[in-house]
Amino acid sequence: MTDEEVLTQTRHWLEKAVIGLNLCPFAKAVYVKNQVRLVVSHARHADDLLEELDRELDLLAATPAQEIDTTLLIHPSLFDDFLDFNDFLEIAEGVVDEHGLEGEIQLASFHPRFQFDGTEPDEMGNYSNRAPFAILHLLREESVERAVASFPEADAIFEQNIDALEKLGPDGWKALGL
DSSP states (O other), X not given: OOXXXXXXXXXXXXXXXXXXXXXXXXXXXXXXXXXXXXXXXXXXXXXHHHHHHHHHHHHHHHSOTTXXXXXXXXXXXXXXXXXXXXXXXXXXXXXXXXXXXXXXXXXXXXXXXXXXXXXOTTOGGGGGGOOSSEEEEEEXXXXXXXXXXXXXXGGGHHHHHHHHHHHHHHHHHHHTTO
């Protein structure tokens, strides 16, 4: 798969699911302003991906939010297994801490087989974090706090997402081309 194909699928998911279904009410503003950096990783091993994460953390921390507000580090093939990816996230969180960015940048994750603890694989709520590829999402905490402050019921987003996804159902998800 070429980088352009990976980016096209990722943008489709962002536009149809994340923004289109309003799974993240904060995403549209930064996306339409081109403040979302999309990076396709070619890492062959987890250690290589950690080095890429190092570089992306440094770049995000050094760049004004008006230029890059958030980064999606996309890996199309390294983590086929969700549990392996989930284990990797603990190490990735440690990298954020090693950079002294705890409280400044946080990680969110997406995966084609994302599954919340205590749920069945086919539960629609899991689709709130399902993406075409394994993705590390680097978010500025300041931007998250500002967005949450502007959203009157930020605590309800998760429940609203589950309700919307359950109404959509598996056929509706497929109809979005996801």
